[in-house]
Amino acid sequence: MENERKLTIARAMAEAMAQEMRIDPSVFVMGEDIAELGGVFGNTRGLLEEFGKERVRDTPISETGFIGAAVGAAQDGMKPVVELMFVDFFGVCFDAIYNLMAKNTYFSGGNFNVPMVLMTSTGGGYSDAGQHSQCLYGSFAHLPGMKVVSPSNAYDAKGLMTAALRDPNPVIYMFHKGLQGMGWLGTEAGAITHVPDESYEVEIGKAAIAREGRDVTIVSIAQGVHHGLKAADALAQQGISAEVVDLRSLVPLDRETVRASVAKTGRLIVVDEDYHSYGVSGEIIATVTESNMADLKAPPRRIAYPDVPIPFARVMEQHCLPNADKIAAAARELCGAPVPA
Amino acid sequence: MQPAKDTLAWMYEKMVTSRRFENAIEKIYMEGKSPVFNMADGPIPGEMHLSDGQEPVAVGVCAHLEAGDVVTATHRPHHQAIAKGVDLKKMAAEIFGKATGLSGGRGGHMHIFDAEVNFACSGIIAQGMGPAAGAALSRQIQGKPGVAVSFIGEGAANQGAFHEALNLAAVWKLPMVVVVEDNAWGISVSKEASTAIKRNSDRAAAYGIPGHYIPGNDPLKIYEVAGEAIARARRGEGPTLIEVETYRLAGHFMGDAEGYRPDGEKDGLFAKDPIPVMRTSLLADGSFTDAELDGLETSAQAAVDEAIRFARDSADPKPEDALTAVFA
Ligand SMILES: Cc1ncc(C[n+]2csc(CCOP(=O)(O)OP(=O)(O)O)c2C)c(N)n1
Numbered sequence: 215m216e217n218e219r220k221l222t223i224a225r226a227m228a229e230a231m232a233q234e235m236r237i238d239p240s241v242f243v244m245g246e247d248i249a250e251l252g253g254v255f256g257n258t259r260g261l262l263e264e265f266g267k268e269r270v271r272d273t274p275i276s277e278t279g280f281i282g283a284a285v286g287a288a289q290d291g292m293k294p295v296v297e298l299m300f301v302d303f304f305g306v307c308f309d310a311i312y313n314l315m316a317k318n319t320y321f322s323g324g325n326f327n328v329p330m331v332l333m334t335s336t337g338g339g340y341s342d343a344g345q346h347s348q349c350l351y352g353s354f355a356h357l358p359g360m361k362v363v364s365p366s367n368a369y370d371a372k373g374l375m376t377a378a379l380r381d382p383n384p385v386i387y388m389f390h391k392g393l394q395g396m397g398w399l400g401t402e403a404g405a406i407t408h409v410p411d412e413s414y415e416v417e418i419g420k421a422a423i424a425r426e427g428r429d430v431t432i433v434s435i436a437q438g439v440h441h442g443l444k445a446a447d448a449l450a451q452q453g454i455s456a457e458v459v460d461l462r463s464l465v466p467l468d469r470e471t472v473r474a475s476v477a478k479t480g481r482l483i484v485v486d487e488d489y490h491s492y493g494v495s496g497e498i499i500a501t502v503t504e505s506n507m508a509d510l511k512a513p514p515r516r517i518a519y520p521d522v523p524i525p526f527a528r529v530m531e532q533h534c535l536p537n538a539d540k541i542a543a544a545a546r547e548l549c550g551a552p553v554p555a
Numbered sequence: 556m557q558p559a560k561d562t563l564a565w566m567y568e569k570m571v572t573s574r575r576f577e578n579a580i581e582k583i584y585m586e587g588k589s590p591v592f593n594m595a596d597g598p599i600p601g602e603m604h605l606s607d608g609q610e611p612v613a614v615g616v617c618a619h620l621e622a623g624d625v626v627t628a629t630h631r632p633h634h635q636a637i638a639k640g641v642d643l644k645k646m647a648a649e650i651f652g653k654a655t656g657l658s659g660g661r662g663g664h665m666h667i668f669d670a671e672v673n674f675a676c677s678g679i680i681a682q683g684m685g686p687a688a689g690a691a692l693s694r695q696i697q698g699k700p701g702v703a704v705s706f707i708g709e710g711a712a713n714q715g716a717f718h719e720a721l722n723l724a725a726v727w728k729l730p731m732v733v734v735v736e737d738n739a740w741g742i743s744v745s746k747e748a749s750t751a752i753k754r755n756s757d758r759a760a761a762y763g764i765p766g767h768y769i770p771g772n773d774p775l776k777i778y779e780v781a782g783e784a785i786a787r788a789r790r791g792e793g794p795t796l797i798e799v800e801t802y803r804l805a806g807h808f809m810g811d812a813e814g815y816r817p818d819g820e821k822d823g824l825f826a827k828d829p830i831p832v833m834r835t836s837l838l839a840d841g842s843f844t845d846a847e848l849d850g851l852e853t854s855a856q857a858a859v860d861e862a863i864r865f866a867r868d869s870a871d872p873k874p875e876d877a878l879t880a881v882f883a
């Protein structure tokens with residue numbers, strides 16, 4: 215493609231923040247190791263150099279303190295972007311998130327707004343064990359009052375960040391480590407995409423059809439979308455046409471796009487790297503079965519992380535994680551197709 | 556209180572064991588990770604936080620502990636585990652993610668658990684504090700002997716759990732000792748940039764308990780101060796907060812480019828490497844001969860070699876074992 219500008223998700227996130235900081239002096243960024251280091255996952259690189267220490271702040275390891283501070287600053291006219299380095303650390307600061315950030319707009323009857331972005335890394339697959347590998351998408355999406363997004367590629371990463379920064383509400387921006395484009399965490403080639411120079415928004419709450427198909431709908435988010443796309447490639451060789459829906463946002467959830475896809479294909483597989491029970495996969499299936507039972511030619515399936523803490527050992531972790539083979543196998547079963555030789 | 560000769564020998568041997576163990580881990584960790592460094596690859600995947608340079612804290616404190624005493628450790632736990640007497644073979648196997656590891660490969664390097672010697676970890680900053688206070692409370696309620704020591708980094712003193720647990724320990728006079736390893740850095744953020752006061756030991760005043768700062772990464776001074784604090788806890792007189800100046804000779808984790816360190820900082824630290832410093836001083840004051848110290852190093856190396864061999868030779872867990880052991 216002419217004028218193609220391929221960026222990683224990490225760089226796309228930083229670019230969106232920089233562009234918004236240039237035009238909106240109320241935006242500032244804080245978190246652990248986000249200034250001098252540019253973020254452990256690279257998503258704030260270059261911000262300190264351009265905007266200085268006042269607006270790009272390394273914090274002490276005090277998540278309750280600085281996320282609570284972001285709430286207070288947001289209510290006082292600023293637009294803070296705060297980073298919780300790994301989503302797994304939400305345990306030490308969740309009150310600031312779900313009892314303050316997510317509720318103060320409602321409690322105040324709208325006389326306070328809480329326009330802030332909380333960005334946090336998700337996901338495993340590289341043997342970081344059970345306190346550094348979780349997704350926890352569903353835990354955030356379950357609690358009312360905060361928007362929740364997670365990009366699968368750099369184009370969406372930039373547009374969702376810009377939209378989040380312009381949203382008058384708190385947005386949890388979850389980025390999957392395996393998609394960040396940091397070499398030391400591996401690199402998912404499909405996440406590195408063309409990113410326009412200029413600022414743009416990707417609407418929060420709109421899913422994307424990542425691949426069109428006729429026979430089965432694969433719904434996922436973030437890393438799961440890439441597993442779905444790889445499964446779709448494999449299935450195509452066998453004559454099964456899979457449609458892949460990238461949710462991009464969990465709150466609000468684009469139920470219409472999911473329903474319309476299943477209305478077309480009649481089969482549903484939800485792929486979720488978060489825990490199996492009480493989460494995103496159940497919500498998506500309920501979205502379809504509550505209104506579109508008649509569309510389904512087979513019971514829906516979910517390929518999710520089993521209900522166990524995430525183990526360190528590679529063989530055990532890989533056994534638990536969703537992957538393209540598991541998705542393709544489920545799709546073949548749903549379509550009544552034989553296992554290929 | 557000067558340690559007896561056999562204690563000194565134990566301290567030196569454990570420091571060397573820890574260092575040699577980490578040298579071995581460091582080398583093996585890089586296997587399969589070049590030319591492209593991807594954490595997921597090689598015989599030891601995942602994050603790796605080395606404790607090179609911080610050995611004096613572990614031995615100076617643990618020299619006063621018995622198997623029945625409780626230690627909670629952090630994401631950087633190897634030196635403390637070795638000094639507390641965690642089974643080195645099973646610990647090595649855990650770090651490799653083998654079936655014979657302490658947790659059968661479920662925990663890995665940041666989650667070293669050995670109930671035999673009452674050793675536990677958390678990779679979440681300062682989250683060893685509450686459990687250490689709880690273990691101390693349990694001993695107090697049960698009238699059972701023993702103290703609980705929580706090792707944390709200086710960065711953890713800015714976390715709520717540190718303050719909440721210290722206040723608990725102080726108000727209930729729990730047999731607990733908090734040992735802050737001040738290596739000057741929390742990943743890329745310096746103590747100076749993150750902490751409002753110079754010495755975290757001064758925070759003891761907020762809880763009405765003794766606070767001690769130990770400069771110089773000196774195992775003998777640590778031994779002395781920790782000895783008093785632990786004896787005090789055993790007498791039922793309550794907790795103590797100790798901060799020790801120590802040195803992180805490696806990066807925060809392996810793969811860290813350490814661009815945030817001021818020029819020359821590492822060279823200065825290597826010149827103060829506590830292991831050669833201790834060796835020199837043990838020889839200089841005539842308490843040990845070269846041959847004696849060589850002997851301790853040889854036996855440390857032998858223990859490390861045996862542990863690494865055991866880990867390498869052990870089988871992987873069964874993949875489906877991931878689904879077991881969630882509940883008792
Ligand atoms: C609650 C929490 N926040 C952040 C982190 C990420 N993290 C891991 S180690 C570290 C720095 C810790 O510094 P310090 O306590 O001084 O220990 P050191 O690494 O120097 O041994 C940080 C911020 C974490 N593990 N837990």
Ligand SMILES: [Mg+2]
Pocket residue numbers: 708709710736737738739740741742
């Ligand atoms: Mg430190």
